[in-house]
Structure formats: C-alpha cells, structure tokens
Amino acid sequence: MVMLLLFPPQIKRDRITKLVVLPLYPQFSISTTGSSIRVLQNICREDAYLSRLPISIIQSWYQREGYIRSMADLIEKELQSFSLGLRRSWFSSVPMGFQSVMLRMLETHTEIKMEECIHLIMQELKSRGINNDHTLAYQSRVGPVQWLKPYTDEVLVELGQKGVKSLLAVPVSFVSEHIETLEEIDMEYKELALESGIENWGRVPALGCNPSFITDLADAVIEALPSATAMTTPSMDSEEEDRDLVGYAIKTFFGSILAFVLLLSPKMISAFRNHLL
Numbered sequence: 001m002v003m004l005l006l007f008p009p010q011i012k013r014d015r016i017t018k019l020v021v022l023p024l025y026p027q028f029s030i031s032t033t034g035s036s037i038r039v040l041q042n043i044c045r046e047d048a049y050l051s052r053l054p055i056s057i058i059q060s061w062y063q064r065e066g067y068i069r070s071m072a073d074l075i076e077k078e079l080q081s082f083s084l085g086l087r088r089s090w091f092s093s094v095p096m097g098f099q100s101v102m103l104r105m106l107e108t109h110t111e112i113k114m115e116e117c118i119h120l121i122m123q124e125l126k127s128r129g130i131n132n133d134h135t136l137a138y139q140s141r142v143g144p145v146q147w148l149k150p151y152t153d154e155v156l157v158e159l160g161q162k163g164v165k166s167l168l169a170v171p172v173s174f175v176s177e178h179i180e181t182l183e184e185i186d187m188e189y190k191e192l193a194l195e196s197g198i199e200n201w202g203r204v205p206a207l208g209c210n211p212s213f214i215t216d217l218a219d220a221v222i223e224a225l226p227s228a229t230a231m232t233t234p235s236m237d238s239e240e241e242d243r244d245l246v247g248y249a250i251k252t253f254f255g256s257i258l259a260f261v262l263l264l265s266p267k268m269i270s271a272f273r274n275h276l277l
Contacts, residue, residue: 012049018228020221021057024175026067028060044231054228058220062117062172066216071214072124074204075170079130082166099146111148117172135159139189140180153192160196167193169203169268175213177206 011019021040037057044050061067103214118136125132137155138148159167169185181203190201207213 011053016053018225019053020054020224020228021055022061022217022221022224023058026060026062026173026175027117029113033059038196041231049230052230054222055231056228058224060113061217061220064216064220066212067207068120068124069215070198070207070210070216071170071172071204072128073123074207074210075121075125075168076128078129078168078202079132081202082168114172121172133197139184152189156189156193156198157196160193160198164198166200167198167202169201171206172203175207177208177261181206194274 016046020039023033023036036060040055040057044053044055101153114136118134122134135150137150137152139152156167169189171181171185174181185203190203193201
C-alpha cells in the first residue's frame, strides 16, 4: 500500500500482519528518512496494535544494483542527446541543514553516503566506457542557516567560469518529479547555468516507474520481510491507560497548586497561615 503519515487505520482495517517501511529516499539522512522513522516510532508507541506489529525498515537503498543500473541507464541515454559531447555531469541532491554543534559530524555522515552513491554510479558508467567528469552539489537550501556544501548555485557559476559548456544535471535523491526538479532544476538552475556561460544544458529524469528500478524495490521489500520485529513493547490495555491518565491529571493538578503557592511572597504565605489558624 502507498501511505502518507495518516496510515494506521488502513493497516488495521486490512489486518496487516507484517509491515515493511520503504521510504523513497535512496540515501538515509536524519532530516528525511530519520524524521519519518521518528514519526513511525511515536505512532507505534501510542497504538497497542501497531506496537506489536512486526516492522522492518529499509533505511537506505542507494547501494542496490537495481538503483545503480537504472540511474546509469538514464544518464547514458541523456548523454547521447548532447551532439557536441558532454564535458561534465552534475549530480544534485537534497541538502541537509543543521543548526547545532553536531553540524560537522552530521555533514560528514551525509557526505559519505552521497559520495559513495556517486562513486557506485560512476563505476557503473565507466564499465560501459563512459568517463565523464562529475561534480556533486546540494540544492534547495532555505534561510540564513548553514547547509551542506557545495551549494548548487555557486557550483554552476564556478563551472561556467572554468569554461564548462555542456552540463547534465542528475538528481540522485529524487525518484519522482516535483517542484525541486521541474522548477528549481529545470527553470531556476537552467537559467543560472546559461547566464554563467554554460551553453548545453540537460537533466536526467527521475526514475519514476522505471521497470528495473521498480523490480529492485520489490525485491528489497521481499528481502526485508523476515527481519520484521516489533518496534516497541506492547502498550498497556485500555483500563491501565485510563488509570494512568487519571493519575497524571491528579499529579498535574496538585503540582500546579504547589507551584502557585511557591510563587507567593513570604508575607502572603504568612497571612494565609494565620487565616487558617
């Protein structure tokens, strides 16, 4: 089944006995697949049925042969459309932005996966006799915070200044067409590239329903089924939940009263004590 975040009712209705979660992000990162997993964990903790449901999560699949070969097929096909010969391929990806002191470590974790993904694709292309230069850049950054570099807009300008005349954009983190491909790459980045001196522009389409890609994803799901396990311990029954909620409400009520009393001035507390006496 295809699911967004509001999926538990359908799972219960269909009496699912095992669940394989396949995020459509080829490379794992905390801000994409990681955030989806956290939502799933929270849902499972709050639902007794889902807490006992065996679940397997495919966290990343960029290293699978089906993905690598499918990407290489699309790239090879697009390269053939450049009559003057392509000098460089630009591999784009979703940027990862962090504001904490963990920024450098998290960037490194993401960079390793992206660089490995690009390496695997380039190795497949080289085995076919295709040896184009390539550049990795990150797109879609917003706001003043620091995002994973190099930034795509800056890379395009630099490539133009270096005399690159033909460029093929390869969105390796998108498996479907949407605003980041149809507008950001096809319109905004294309315009910037042409303004920067790049004369021949192309873009590899998203994988979509590419047969070899879909077949490999189906295989990934089948392979993941045996490893499915419950994500959380079973939730308490409804009676226990009710008692726990009542207890929580009582504690909150008296805790609020105590906090209010502690905020009173010493004179008010003394006056209150004298009144009681």
